[in-house]
Every structure is written in structure tokens, then in C-alpha cells.
Amino acid sequence: MDNRREINEFLRSRRARVRPQDSGLPALDDRRRVPGLKREEVALLAGVSVDYYARLERGQLGGVSDSVLDALANALRLDEAERQHLRDLARAAAVPERTLRSRQPKPKAVRPSVRALLDGMTGVPAYVRDGRADILAANELCVALYDGILQPGAPFNLARFVFLDGRAHGFFRDWDEVADGTVGALRAEAGRNPLDKALTDLVGELTTRSHPFATRWAQHDVRLHRTAVKHLHNSVVGDLELTGDALELPADGLTIIAYTAEPGSASAEKLALLASWARSTASSGQESPVR
Numbered sequence: 001m002d003n004r005r006e007i008n009e010f011l012r013s014r015r016a017r018v019r020p021q022d023s024g025l026p027a028l029d030d031r032r033r034v035p036g037l038k039r040e041e042v043a044l045l046a047g048v049s050v051d052y053y054a055r056l057e058r059g060q061l062g063g064v065s066d067s068v069l070d071a072l073a074n075a076l077r078l079d080e081a082e083r084q085h086l087r088d089l090a091r092a093a094a095v096p097e098r099t100l101r102s103r104q105p106k107p108k109a110v111r112p113s114v115r116a117l118l119d120g121m122t123g124v125p126a127y128v129r130d131g132r133a134d135i136l137a138a139n140e141l142c143v144a145l146y147d148g149i150l151q152p153g154a155p156f157n158l159a160r161f162v163f164l165d166g167r168a169h170g171f172f173r174d175w176d177e178v179a180d181g182t183v184g185a186l187r188a189e190a191g192r193n194p195l196d197k198a199l200t201d202l203v204g205e206l207t208t209r210s211h212p213f214a215t216r217w218a219q220h221d222v223r224l225h226r227t228a229v230k231h232l233h234n235s236v237v238g239d240l241e242l243t244g245d246a247l248e249l250p251a252d253g254l255t256i257i258a259y260t261a262e263p264g265s266a267s268a269e270k271l272a273l274l275a276s277w278a279r280s281t282a283s284s285g286q287e288s289p290v291r
Contacts, residue, residue, distance in 0.1 A: 014078060025037075037075075048071070061093040062094040069087060081188065084222075092192075110252075115137055118137060130254055131192070132186070132189065133158040134157050144236070147235050159186060163179065163209075171232060172232065187221065188224070234270075234274060237274045240270050243261075244259050
């Protein structure tokens with residue numbers, strides 16, 4: 001990823017989103033030729049000169065103080081995920097490119113203790129993913145929940161599934177929300193690791209092959225992957241409403257995603273039925289979970 005271009009497009013997209021009246025500025029201006037705020041208005045709200053803000057928007061965030069970044073975030077009305085993304089972009093801008101290249105993310109490995117944790121979550125579907133949305137391991141119930149989508153020993157990228165596999169629309173009943181979240185998480189990862197070649201290749205592939213992805217990617221929205229209600233369809237038990245929670249593994253740079261159902265709900269009963277079905281399937285000698 002080109003860091004300066006990323007900064008420029010992100011700041012311009014956030015500036016265009018803010019209505020002048022939301023910031024206490026006059027709403028009507030016959031000379032206004034741009035959506036949202038003008039550069040000089042952002043500079044005024046952030047307490048910096050117009051020339052200085054123009055430099056920032058050209059991608060020159062390296063060495064910018066936290067106080068200026070905070071002021072800029074306030075002027076652009078950034079949410080928590082966007083503020084973190086801005087800090088990530090500034091951090092990358094301050095590091096020489098050769099240093100960033102030397103920090104290329106290495107292939108992640110799931111430690112035996114994490115695998116044991118997944119296997120111990122017998123009533124909770126759970127998987128481990130990296131920042132590129134590669135699912136690296138999943139427990140038995142998660143494989144059953146994903147209904148033939150996860151194949152033992154086969155590489156699986158959630159973003160490719162969402163945007164390139166026709167089954168995704170039937171599996172994710174709230175596909176649009178899942179698609180938005182997937183792109184937002186990849187955009188955030190790109191801010192943290194702008195020279196990750198595997199991520200760049202993935203984004204390039206999806207942009208070329210999927211118009212819905214390309215449209216969302218161009219919007220520069222970012223998401224923090226923490227918790228969300230998911231509506232899924234499974235051929236064995238039907239529709240389920242589950243809450244997906246992200247459990248970070250800081251030492252590994254990985255995340256566990258675990259799904260739970262509201263106690264006493266129809267989805268909880270269906271999840272228990274699916275767990276029983278998965279156990280009986282496993283005991284009959286059929287394929288084991290993704291490893």
C-alpha cells in the first residue's frame with residue numbers, strides 16, 4: 001500500500017463526510033464546491049494553519065504529535081476505529097520504508113495451547129484468524145456451523161468467501177453488514193501493516209474480481225472487530241442468531257472469534273442440537289475439524 005496515498009484518501013473521505021453545520025459552521029454557502037468540510041475549515045477546527053493541514057492531507061503525517069492527531073480526529077469527528085487508523089497511518093509514515101519492509105508479517109502458527117483452548121470450547125463454535133482474515137484453526141462445532149464451507153487442511157480466507165463464493169449470501173443472512181465489517185477490518189489491517197504483500201495481493205484480487213468489495217474499499221471505512229450479532233443459516237438446524245466476540249491473542253497477533261447464543265433462546269437450542277450432531281458425525285469417523 002502507498003502510505004501517502006492512503007493518508008490522503010482517508011482524510012479526504014472523512015472531510016467529505018462531515019457537514020459544516022455539524023461543526024458549528026454556516027450550513028449555506030453558495031461558493032461551496034466540495035461536499036463536507038473545506039480544507040481551511042478543517043484547519044480552523046483543528047487549530048492548525050491551512051498550509052500545515054494541506055501538508056497532512058498530502059500524506060505527510062510522519063512526526064506529527066499525538067495532540068495534533070487528536071485535534072484532527074476531533075475536527076473530522078472520527079470514531080474510535082478511525083482514530084486508531086489515523087494513528088496507525090501516522091506511525092507508518094514516521095518509519096523508513098526499508099524498516100517497514102523488514103517487519104513483514106511472518107506466517108502465523110496456532111500454538112498447541114490455543115488449539116487445546118478451541119477444542120475445550122465444546123459448546124461454542126470458535127475459530128482463530130489473522131489480520132488478513134485467514135482462518136487458521138477451528139473447533140469441531142465451528143466446522144459444523146460453517147456447514148461444509150471449512151474444509152480440513154484447506155486454506156480458507158473469510159474475505160474471499162464473503163465476496164467471491166456464492167454460498168456466502170445464503171450462509172450470512174446479514175451479508176451486507178458482514179461485508180462492511182470484513183472490508184473495514186482489512187482496511188484497518190492495511191493501516192497497521194501497509195507493506196504486507198500478502199494483504200496487498202488479497203486486496204488487489206478482491207478489488208479486481210468483486211465490484212461490491214471495490215466499492216466498499218474505496219470508501220475507506222475502518223472497523224474494530226470486537227463483537228457483533230450474526231444471523232447465520234445452517235442446513236442442519238436452520239437459522240441462528242449468534243453473538244460473535246473477538247478475543248485478542250496479543251502475543252500471537254491472532255484473534256479467536258467465538259459464537260454464543262442467548263441462553264434459553266431458540267438459537268441456543270439449535271446450537272446444542274448442532275453440537276450433538278457434530279459429535280455423532282465425528283464418532284462415526286467422518287472428517288475432523290480444520291487444523
